Each structure stands twice: as C-alpha cells, then as structure tokens.
Amino acid sequence: MTPVLLIIVLVALAVIVVAAAVLIVRRRRAATASGSGASAGDVADRVVDRVAERSAAQSGVTGTSLRDRLSKARAALGGPLASALERASSSEEAWTDVTEALIRADVGLATSSEIVSAARARVEPGADGSQPAVVALKSELRDRLGGFDRSLARRDDGAGPAVWLFVGVNGTGKTTTIGKLAKREADRGARVVLAAGDTFRAAAADQLAMWSERSSAHIVRGAEGADPASVVFDAVESAAARGADLVMADTAGRFHTSQNLMAELQKVRRVAERGTGVVTETLLVLDATTGQNGLAQARQFTEAVDVTGVVLTKLDGSAKGGIVVSVQTELGVPVKLVGVGEGIADLVPFDETEFVDALFD
Numbered sequence: 001m002t003p004v005l006l007i008i009v010l011v012a013l014a015v016i017v018v019a020a021a022v023l024i025v026r027r028r029r030a031a032t033a034s035g036s037g038a039s040a041g042d043v044a045d046r047v048v049d050r051v052a053e054r055s056a057a058q059s060g061v062t063g064t065s066l067r068d069r070l071s072k073a074r075a076a077l078g079g080p081l082a083s084a085l086e087r088a089s090s091s092e093e094a095w096t097d098v099t100e101a102l103i104r105a106d107v108g109l110a111t112s113s114e115i116v117s118a119a120r121a122r123v124e125p126g127a128d129g130s131q132p133a134v135v136a137l138k139s140e141l142r143d144r145l146g147g148f149d150r151s152l153a154r155r156d157d158g159a160g161p162a163v164w165l166f167v168g169v170n171g172t173g174k175t176t177t178i179g180k181l182a183k184r185e186a187d188r189g190a191r192v193v194l195a196a197g198d199t200f201r202a203a204a205a206d207q208l209a210m211w212s213e214r215s216s217a218h219i220v221r222g223a224e225g226a227d228p229a230s231v232v233f234d235a236v237e238s239a240a241a242r243g244a245d246l247v248m249a250d251t252a253g254r255f256h257t258s259q260n261l262m263a264e265l266q267k268v269r270r271v272a273e274r275g276t277g278v279v280t281e282t283l284l285v286l287d288a289t290t291g292q293n294g295l296a297q298a299r300q301f302t303e304a305v306d307v308t309g310v311v312l313t314k315l316d317g318s319a320k321g322g323i324v325v326s327v328q329t330e331l332g333v334p335v336k337l338v339g340v341g342e343g344i345a346d347l348v349p350f351d352e353t354e355f356v357d358a359l360f361d
C-alpha cells in the first residue's frame with residue numbers, strides 16, 4: 001500500500017469514527033431529554049399523591065370513612081344478605097339464607113333468628129321485589145344497634161382528672177387505641193396524661209411512649225414488673241399537678257391466671273380513684289377478627305369490671321362485621337369506637353346508620 005493510500009484510508013476511518021461518535025451522543029441526548037420529561041411527570045405524580053395523602057391525614061376521620069374500611073365485612077355480610085333477598089323477598093328460602101349469612105358473620109344464632117323474624121314482620125304482606133325486604137332488614141339492624149349513649153364521659157366538676165381505663169386481652173389493640181384517642185383528644189384541646197399500666201414487659205411502655213410523642217401527651221411509666229396500680233396512681237397525681245383533665249390508663253392483658261388479671265384490674269380501678277381521679281370510662285378493647293371467642297373473653301371482663309363501652313378494633317381486617325350486633329345484644333354495652341387500621345387517624349366513632357349503610361351500599 002502506498003503512503004498516500006494509507007493516509008486516505010486512515011482519514012476515512014477517522015471520519016467514520018467521529019460520525020459514529022456524534023450520532024451516539026445525539027441519540028443519548030435525545031433519550032435523556034425524553035427520560036427527564038418522564039421523570040418530571042413522575043415527580044409531579046408523586047407530589048400530587050403526597051398532597052392528597054397529607055390532606056387525607058389532616059382531615060383525619062374523613063380519610064378513614066367507615067365505608068372505605070369495611071370492604072371485607074361488606075363482601076362477607078352485606079353482599080350475601082342483599083343477594084339472598086334479591087332472589088325472592090318473600091320466599092322462606094331467601095330468609096333462611098339471610099339467617100345463615102348473619103350467623104356466618106358472627107351475629108349469633110338466637111339474635112340472627114330474632115332479627116330475621118322482626119325484619120319479616122316489617123315487610124308489608126304482598127310487597128313486591130327485594131327492596132322492601134332490604135329496607136326492613138336495614139331498619140331492623142339499625143334499630144337494634146341504636147339507642148345507646150356512645151359519648152365518652154368526662155368530668156364537669158373540675159375537681160380532678162377523669163380516668164379512662166382500657167382493658168382487654170393481649171394483642172386486641174389497647175395501646176394502639178390509646179395512642180389514636182390521645183391524639184384525637186389532644187387535638188380537641190384536652191390535656192392528656194398516659195399511664196403505662198402494662199408493666200408486664202418494658203416494650204409495652206416503650207410502645208405507649210412512642211404514641212405519647214405523636215400526640216404530645218405526657219406519659220407516666222414505671223419499671224418493668226412494677227405494680228400497675230401504683231403507675232396509674234402516679235399518673236393521676238401527675239395529671240392533677242399539671243392541671244390535665246384526662247388520664248388514659250393502659251393495662252396488661254395477661255396475668256398468671258385470668259382470675260388474677262380481673263383482681264388486678266379491680267385494684268387498678270380502686271387505686272385510680274384513691275386521689276382526685278374518677279374513673280369515668282372503662283373501655284373494653286375487643287378484636288373483631290376473634291369473633292365469638294372474643295365475646296366469651298369479653299364476658300369475663302364485663303363481669304369483673306364495670307365496662308362502660310367497647311372499642312371494636314381491626315374491623316378493617318374482619319369479614320365478621322356481625323360481631324358489632326352480638327357485642328351490644330349479648331353484653332348490653334355500646335360499641336363506642338371502631339378501629340379501622342393501624343394509623344393514628346384510624347379510629348372512628350361508631351354510628352349505627354353509617355355502619356348499616358356501609359355494609360349494604
């Protein structure tokens with residue numbers, strides 16, 4: 001090859017390499033440009049999501065409507081009820097299916113039969129279609145659930161703090177409920193003191209301490225294994241000293257025997273009232289997913305301590321919404337609050353109309 005030819009070949013190669021490089025760089029730039037467009041879109045989406053999340057969190061209860069969280073109970077109870085009634089409102093078989101759906105949703109055998117006979121009696125003879133039967137069943141459920149005072153009692157004498165005692169077996173959601181409620185009451189202007197009366201494990205007090213930070217409530221705790229009654233007593237004293245109006249007392253859900261547990265709770269209650277405190281609420285926390293078993297446990301508590309209301313937790317994860325009916329019918333105690341999730345805003349006041357509508361609509 002002559003030197004001239006070699007130079008020509010080298011120059012040609014160099015031109016090809018430079019052209020290829022320019023092409024690659026251009027392609028990359030174009031790709032980056034369109035890529036940054038997409039990621040700008042992603043960022044915008046994320047911002048919108050976050051704003052929506054934040055406004056839902058700020059609106060609290062609005063973001064956690066009972067209906068939103070009862071999808072499981074609606075699918076298991078409301079669905080079968082409505083479809084049974086749709087088939088033939090007046091047929092014996094349809095009403096048997098309704099009874100069955102109620103029992104399956106933990107309403108209890110006797111109560112389910114009573115509800116169905118009462119609902120049937122509400123349907124005008126000769127009424128057409130499923131609508132009158134659905135209306136009758138909804139009204140019957142609403143009436144049965146209604147008629148209770150669901151407010152949480154405070155004191156109006158100003159002579160010392162009101163004490164709300166939380167009782168219930170382990171894992172039902174006592175500590176979580178106290179955390180949510182402390183936030184709600186603090187937001188409404190109450191001065192709240194938390195009593196870490198579950199001294200069984202140090203972790204229980206740590207868990208309550210975490211919630212106290214989130215609600216800016218003062219917490220009083222004792223050492224692991226300390227006397228729960230004395231922790232609650234100290235919390236009442238501390239509340240009185242700082243002019244707080246409300247003490248929420250956590251308790252352990254287990255003891256060596258259930259007899260011991262009940263005796264312990266009775267003692268906590270007595271000691272809570274030894275100073276200026278008055279126990280105005282004893283709230284039994286019940287896990288809705290435990291169904292009829294939970295109800296048997298609940299009876300022990302209602303017999304031992306004067307339970308003024310039930311907090312039914314984990315209704316978001318339960319297909320057995322019927323437990324609400326059993327609790328009130330069989331224990332004679334109103335469901336005052338419902339837990340519908342693990343977040344701080346996931347506690348809603350119970351309302352029978354909203355509940356029945358949420359099951360069906």
Ligand SMILES: Nc1nc2c(ncn2[C@@H]2O[C@H](COP(=O)(O)OP(=O)(O)O)[C@@H](O)[C@H]2O)c(=O)[nH]1
Nearest residue numbers: 170171172173174175176313314339340341342
């Ligand atoms: N899905 C759901 N989980 C809950 C609810 N309430 C409590 N939990 C969870 O249940 C578990 C036990 O709660 P905890 O408050 O420690 O129960 P405690 O032993 O009675 O104090 C925790 O994992 C909570 O986050 C609720 O309403 N819904």
Ligand SMILES: [Mg+2]
Nearest residue numbers: 174175198204
């Ligand atoms: Mg606890």
